[in-house]
Amino acid sequence: MIEELSLLKDIQVLDTEIVKLKTRAQNLPRELNTFDQSYKEVKVDVDRLKAELDVTTKKRNEFERLVSEKIERIKKLKEKTDDIKTNKEYQSRLKEVEQVEKERRTIEDEILVLMERGEVIEKALSVAQKKLNIETSKIEEKRNSVKKEVEIVEKELQALLIKRDDLAKPLDKATYDRYMHLLQRKNSLAVVKADKEVCQGCYMNIPPQLFVEVMRNDHILTCPQCGRIMYYDNGKDKEQEELERGEHTTRPAT
Numbered sequence: 001m002i003e004e005l006s007l008l009k010d011i012q013v014l015d016t017e018i019v020k021l022k023t024r025a026q027n028l029p030r031e032l033n034t035f036d037q038s039y040k041e042v043k044v045d046v047d048r049l050k051a052e053l054d055v056t057t058k059k060r061n062e063f064e065r066l067v068s069e070k071i072e073r074i075k076k077l078k079e080k081t082d083d084i085k086t087n088k089e090y091q092s093r094l095k096e097v098e099q100v101e102k103e104r105r106t107i108e109d110e111i112l113v114l115m116e117r118g119e120v121i122e123k124a125l126s127v128a129q130k131k132l133n134i135e136t137s138k139i140e141e142k143r144n145s146v147k148k149e150v151e152i153v154e155k156e157l158q159a160l161l162i163k164r165d166d167l168a169k170p171l172d173k174a175t176y177d178r179y180m181h182l183l184q185r186k187n188s189l190a191v192v193k194a195d196k197e198v199c200q201g202c203y204m205n206i207p208p209q210l211f212v213e214v215m216r217n218d219h220i221l222t223c224p225q226c227g228r229i230m231y232y233d234n235g236k237d238k239e240q241e242e243l244e245r246g247e248h249t250t251r252p253a254t
């Protein structure tokens with residue numbers, strides 16, 4: 001394979017890896033968002049229960065204040081008896097006391113209901129709060145691991161970019177520009193294998209004569225359908241090829 005084509009092929013391998021890493025780096029923070037979602041859901045529960053508990057407590061306090069008022073009223077009704085002159089007045093006072101007592105008992109019953117309700121809410125709140133604590137530490141953990149992973153990806157990316165720059169150095173500007181032009185327009189895939197007369201970039205057939213030429217790997221040839229640069233993978237690595245070329249040149253001319 002000519003050096004130019006071999007370099008382009010290797011740069012493509014790195015560029016594919018670079019695209020993968022860049023996508024990974026972009027997607028990592030998104031993983032955090034899904035975690036935020038379950039945190040948010042539990043947080044909504046906790047806030048709702050807190051608000052409910054608050055309403056219940058306020059109502060209970062209000063009812064307790066009312067009970068105190070009723071007790072005070074009963075006390076006064078019982079104490080202030082000097083204005084009672086007749087039996088009728090006395091009976092009516094007794095009725096009044098009875099009525100206020102009744103009101104007081106009703107409110108006390110309400111308070112009991114509110115107390116029970118408060119206990120139920122407190123239990124639910126305690127469960128939700130525990131869940132929230134777990135979610136909070138999960139987020140913290142995930143945040144740290146994502147941060148670490150982003151750092152690793154960034155490092156790998158930097159290393160690949162340096163390697164890529166080194167590989168691209170020997171290429172002439174026109175060839176490199178041609179490659180970059182294809183890379184940007186062909187979904188980050190500029191150099192592809194041609195296999196069994198099929199371009200592995202667009203999976204269209206290529207003319208048999210062109211395929212024969214591609215198999216030689218001694219020209220930059222492009223797919224007539226998608227325009228990508230094609231090479232033929234003869235299953236040999238670089239060393240093997242160099243060795244064969246070396247043997248070839250030392251072989252006596254016939």
Ligand SMILES: [Zn+2]
Nearest residue numbers: 199202223226
């Ligand atoms: Zn093609």
